[in-house]
Amino acid sequence: MLARHPLEATGRGPTMTPAVVVKLGGGLITDKASLTTLRAPLLKRLANELAAAVNAGIHVLVVHGAGSFGHLRAKAWALADGRSDVQGNDGCANQDEAVEMVRADMLTLSGHVVSALRDAGVTTSTHPPHRWATGDGPDFSGDLAPLQPGTTVPVTWGDVVPVAGPASFGILSGDDMVHRCAVELPHITRVVFAMGGADGVLRRPPHEATEEDLITEWRDDSAFEGHHAAEMDVTGGIGLKVERARSIAQHGIETLFVNGEVEGRLQAALMGQPVRGTRFPPAQKG
Numbered sequence: 001m002l003a004r005h006p007l008e009a010t011g012r013g014p015t016m017t018p019a020v021v022v023k024l025g026g027g028l029i030t031d032k033a034s035l036t037t038l039r040a041p042l043l044k045r046l047a048n049e050l051a052a053a054v055n056a057g058i059h060v061l062v063v064h065g066a067g068s069f070g071h072l073r074a075k076a077w078a079l080a081d082g083r084s085d086v087q088g089n090d091g092c093a094n095q096d097e098a099v100e101m102v103r104a105d106m107l108t109l110s111g112h113v114v115s116a117l118r119d120a121g122v123t124t125s126t127h128p129p130h131r132w133a134t135g136d137g138p139d140f141s142g143d144l145a146p147l148q149p150g151t152t153v154p155v156t157w158g159d160v161v162p163v164a165g166p167a168s169f170g171i172l173s174g175d176d177m178v179h180r181c182a183v184e185l186p187h188i189t190r191v192v193f194a195m196g197g198a199d200g201v202l203r204r205p206p207h208e209a210t211e212e213d214l215i216t217e218w219r220d221d222s223a224f225e226g227h228h229a230a231e232m233d234v235t236g237g238i239g240l241k242v243e244r245a246r247s248i249a250q251h252g253i254e255t256l257f258v259n260g261e262v263e264g265r266l267q268a269a270l271m272g273q274p275v276r277g278t279r280f281p282p283a284q285k286g
Contacts, residue, residue: 018189019059026065028196028260047116049267059149069109082167129159136170179244183251192269194260200278218280249280
């Protein structure tokens with residue numbers, strides 16, 4: 001449970017405007033099992049919760065997942081593995097066409113996210129990763145300065161990006177994007193992963209878990225299980241998210257997992273209010 005204001009959580013000084021990196025999970029804002037299908041009413045409500053935080057003076061950077069706008073076609077063409085002779089069955093002629101289609105679909109999804117935020121009164125900027133980032137994994141290259149949250153909310157996402165060598169392309173996970181932004185951009189006080197289907201990190205698979213199986217405060221000896229839809233997810237699922245969250249917290253930044261399907265939880269997490277979820281406490285420095 002979280003009960004502190006973002007500034008109090010980090011001790012970085014009372015004059016600093018709090019800044020939060022929020023990951024809107026692809027499985028939250030899309031129907032992950034149905035190609036390019038948006039959960040529009042849910043996205044609208046999440047945008048309103050983000051707007052409430054922005055109106056309260058919190059600076060926000062939004063990173064969103066791909067869901068059914070990226071994972072299904074990327075899986076069919078094995079895009080995470082780079083260039084190969086794999087043949088998909090979704091109507092694309094080859095991998096290059098599939099790469100361009102995934103990028104176009106992600107631009108469409110980002111357009112939905114941006115439109116929802118603007119309808120809620122939020123000023124945004126859009127940053128397609130395939131235009132500024134190279135490489136996959138947590139050490140990808142690319143200038144993060146334009147993603148610094150301020151009076152404008154930057155929006156970016158996981159994407160198919162250029163990579164060096166014969167692979168030619170690969171998938172840069174939104175979770176890796178969140179990690180680099182959190183630890184490298186100045187003034188980040190909190191990271192929030194808004195997910196669907198679970199209240200946070202669970203000790204048992206979601207379909208078996210009870211309320212008591214929620215890990216409310218992460219410890220390094222915590223044991224967890226989570227559903228990784230390997231047939232559609234190409235970026236590591238909950239395991240990668242937990243790994244990145246642990247690392248972010250070790251850099252002294254509080255990290256939260258909350259259920260975005262429950263009204264009010266994203267807003268509470270952004271604003272430092274008590275919320276049901278999993279908290280990765282920030283490592284104390286000095």
